[in-house]
Amino acid sequence: MGLSRSGTLFLIGFLVLIALSLYPVASVEAVIDRAFAPSRALAELARPFAWLERRTVAAAEEEVALAFEAERERAHAVLFASQADAMPDDPALLQGRAAVGAHVIGHRSKNHDRLRLRYPVDAGVLPGSPVVRGNVFVGRVIALDPKHPGECTAELVTARDFRVSAATGSTASGELARFVVGGVLSKTRNDDRELRLAVQYPSDRDVAVGTLRVSEDEGSPLARLADGFLLGELEWVDVRGTRLLGLVAPLDYAFGLNHLALLVPPQMGTAGPVLPIDPFEPASWVQARVILAGSVSALRETRKLALTSASQVRVGAALSLGTRFVGRIGRVxxxxxxxxxxxxxxxxxxxxxxxxxxxxxxxxxxxxxxxxDGSSGDVLFECSQVISRERAGAQGATVELWTAAAETDLPPGLLVGTAVLIGGERQFTLRVRPALDARSAQRLAVWRSSLVEDAP
Amino acid sequence: MNGSRILACFLFLVWATWCYAFAGYWSSSGSAWVPDIGLVLALSVMARAEVGDAPILALLATLARASFSPEPPIVLLAGFAAIVFLAITARSAVELTGPLWRTIAALVLVLVFNAWLAFARAVRDPSADVVHVGVLSAALPVAISSALLAFAAGPLFAHLPGLKPMRRRPW
Structure with missing residues (x-):
C-alpha cells in the first residue's frame, strides 16, 4: 500500500513536471532555476578539461589576433560598400535633397513594420524624413529617440495605417493617374516573398499597369523629398475572389533591409559616407570565459559561459573572437x-x-x-532570399559572409565564413565553412553596446 | 537516510558531473558518436538501486547535466523522471543488469530522452522551428554509442568508488 501511494505521488509529480516543461510558468521556472544554482559550482569540476585544450586554443587565438587588423579593414570596406549600395544613384533623385546613410539596428518587438535606425548624429534628420533604399521608397521617420542621439524609429510603407501619394505615367487623357499606397494586401501577408502593397483611391480606374512612384505634391516640403522614388509595379491581385490593385514590392521588407538612406534638405546632409557604428569598438565587447569547451546535448551546439545577468548582456547578443562571428547568447x-x-x-x-x-x-x-554537418565543421543554413543569376551566376560563386545590420544585438561587419552561392534558387540551403571553429574556444567576446530601450 | 548513503549520493553527483564533462569535452571535436555517459551511469546505478532512491537519482542526474546543458532544468528533470519511470517498469519484467537488456535499455532510453528534449524545445519555442530539420537523427549515433558503452562498461559504472551503499540488489 505504501509503495502504491508513493508510486501514485511519483506519477502525479511526473505529470506536473511534464506540464510545466511544455507550458512554462515564469515564477515556477525561476524558483527551479535557483534551486539548480549549485550546478554552476559543479560545472567548475570540468576545469581540468580546459587545461588539456590550452595549447590548441592558444594557437587559434593567436591566428585570430594576427588577422584582426586586416579583417577589420575588410569589414569596414564591406559596410561602406553596403551603405553606398543603399544610396540613391539616379541623378534626378539626388537633386534638391541629401541622402544620409543609416543602418537598421532592430525591429520594434511587437510591430515589425517599425524599424530602429542609427545614423550620424550630425545629420539633420527630422520626424517625417523619407526613408529609402537605393531608388526605392521604404517609409518615413516617425520619431527621434531623445535618449539616444543618432537613433530614430521609422515606419515602413507596409504598416497598416501608412499612406503615401503615388502616381504613374500619363493616362489617355494626358494626366497622371494618382493612387494612395500603404499597408499590404491581407491574403499575401503571411508570405513575404509574395508581398503586395495595397493600392487605394485610383484617380483613373482604367489604369491597372505601370510603375508607381511617390508623388507628394500636396504634402509637406519634407514629404516631397521622396517624390520620384519607386514604390513598385501595379498589378491585379486576386484576394478571396475579389480583384484588387496591388503593387509588387521590389524589396524584402521583412529581412532584406540592412542599410538605408534618410532624405533630408540638401544643407542638412553629412559630408560623406560615415559608418553610424564601429563594430570593433573595444568598449562594446565584454569577455566571457567558456566553462566547458563542449556540449552534452546531442541536439544542440551550445556552451556555458561564466557570465551573469550583472554584466547587462542581453539574450541574442553577438559572440565573436576577433572580427569573427561565432554565435549568439541564448540565455542570461x-x-x-x-x-x-x-x-x-x-x-x-x-x-x-x-x-x-x-x-x-x-x-x-x-x-x-x-x-x-557532421565533423567537417561546416554549418548548413536555410536562406529564403532569391539571389539574382546576374549576381551569383547559375554555376555558383564563392562568397564571403558577413553579419548585416538588422538587429540591436548583432553588430554588422563580423566575418561569418565562406560559402558557395547559386543564383536563381528560392529557399535554398547554404553550406558555410565558418571563419573560425569556435567549438574549442575558452573565451568569447560578447556584444553589449546595445542597451537601448524601445522608442515610442 | 544514513551518512553512508548521503555520501554515496554526493559521490554519484560528482561522478555524473565528471561523466558529462568528459562527454562534453569529447564532443568538442565535432564527433557525433559521443555516448551519453552520464545517462549510462545513471541507468547502471538505477538497475540495482532501491525504487525509493530512483527520484533522488533523477534529481542528481539533472543537477549534473544542468551544469553543461542548455536545456532548462525543469525539462531535464521531467526527462530524467521519465527515464526512471521507464527503467523501473522495465526492470520488473527483464533483468536490466544483463548485457543484452542493459544494451537495449540504453539505446531506447537515450533515444527517448533526446526525443523528449527536442519535443519540449519545439513546444516551448515554436520560432526555433527545429523539428523539421531532422535533429532527432543526430540522437541515433549517441544512442548507439551509449548502448555499446552500457554493454562494455555497465558493471564498471555500477562499481565506481563510493556508490556501493546505493546498490541494494547484487549486480
Missing amino acids: GVFDSDARLLGDPGLSFSALARIAGQAAPIPLGRLVSLGA
Whole structure:
C-alpha cells in the first residue's frame, strides 16, 4: 500500500513536471532555476578539461589576433560598400535633397513594420524624413529617440495605417493617374516573398499597369523629398475572389533591409559616407570565459559561459573572437549564461554576401541554422532570399559572409565564413565553412553596446 | 537516510558531473558518436538501486547535466523522471543488469530522452522551428554509442568508488 501511494505521488509529480516543461510558468521556472544554482559550482569540476585544450586554443587565438587588423579593414570596406549600395544613384533623385546613410539596428518587438535606425548624429534628420533604399521608397521617420542621439524609429510603407501619394505615367487623357499606397494586401501577408502593397483611391480606374512612384505634391516640403522614388509595379491581385490593385514590392521588407538612406534638405546632409557604428569598438565587447569547451546535448551546439545577468548582456547578443562571428547568447542567468554557436539548430542572423570582384555585397536576409554537418565543421543554413543569376551566376560563386545590420544585438561587419552561392534558387540551403571553429574556444567576446530601450 | 548513503549520493553527483564533462569535452571535436555517459551511469546505478532512491537519482542526474546543458532544468528533470519511470517498469519484467537488456535499455532510453528534449524545445519555442530539420537523427549515433558503452562498461559504472551503499540488489 505504501509503495502504491508513493508510486501514485511519483506519477502525479511526473505529470506536473511534464506540464510545466511544455507550458512554462515564469515564477515556477525561476524558483527551479535557483534551486539548480549549485550546478554552476559543479560545472567548475570540468576545469581540468580546459587545461588539456590550452595549447590548441592558444594557437587559434593567436591566428585570430594576427588577422584582426586586416579583417577589420575588410569589414569596414564591406559596410561602406553596403551603405553606398543603399544610396540613391539616379541623378534626378539626388537633386534638391541629401541622402544620409543609416543602418537598421532592430525591429520594434511587437510591430515589425517599425524599424530602429542609427545614423550620424550630425545629420539633420527630422520626424517625417523619407526613408529609402537605393531608388526605392521604404517609409518615413516617425520619431527621434531623445535618449539616444543618432537613433530614430521609422515606419515602413507596409504598416497598416501608412499612406503615401503615388502616381504613374500619363493616362489617355494626358494626366497622371494618382493612387494612395500603404499597408499590404491581407491574403499575401503571411508570405513575404509574395508581398503586395495595397493600392487605394485610383484617380483613373482604367489604369491597372505601370510603375508607381511617390508623388507628394500636396504634402509637406519634407514629404516631397521622396517624390520620384519607386514604390513598385501595379498589378491585379486576386484576394478571396475579389480583384484588387496591388503593387509588387521590389524589396524584402521583412529581412532584406540592412542599410538605408534618410532624405533630408540638401544643407542638412553629412559630408560623406560615415559608418553610424564601429563594430570593433573595444568598449562594446565584454569577455566571457567558456566553462566547458563542449556540449552534452546531442541536439544542440551550445556552451556555458561564466557570465551573469550583472554584466547587462542581453539574450541574442553577438559572440565573436576577433572580427569573427561565432554565435549568439541564448540565455542570461543569475549564475551563468548559455552561448549558442553557429551550429545550434534554429540560430538565426541577417547576413551579407560579398562576391570577389563585386563592389556591393548582396543582402541575404535571414539565415537560419540547420545544424553542423557532421565533423567537417561546416554549418548548413536555410536562406529564403532569391539571389539574382546576374549576381551569383547559375554555376555558383564563392562568397564571403558577413553579419548585416538588422538587429540591436548583432553588430554588422563580423566575418561569418565562406560559402558557395547559386543564383536563381528560392529557399535554398547554404553550406558555410565558418571563419573560425569556435567549438574549442575558452573565451568569447560578447556584444553589449546595445542597451537601448524601445522608442515610442 | 544514513551518512553512508548521503555520501554515496554526493559521490554519484560528482561522478555524473565528471561523466558529462568528459562527454562534453569529447564532443568538442565535432564527433557525433559521443555516448551519453552520464545517462549510462545513471541507468547502471538505477538497475540495482532501491525504487525509493530512483527520484533522488533523477534529481542528481539533472543537477549534473544542468551544469553543461542548455536545456532548462525543469525539462531535464521531467526527462530524467521519465527515464526512471521507464527503467523501473522495465526492470520488473527483464533483468536490466544483463548485457543484452542493459544494451537495449540504453539505446531506447537515450533515444527517448533526446526525443523528449527536442519535443519540449519545439513546444516551448515554436520560432526555433527545429523539428523539421531532422535533429532527432543526430540522437541515433549517441544512442548507439551509449548502448555499446552500457554493454562494455555497465558493471564498471555500477562499481565506481563510493556508490556501493546505493546498490541494494547484487549486480
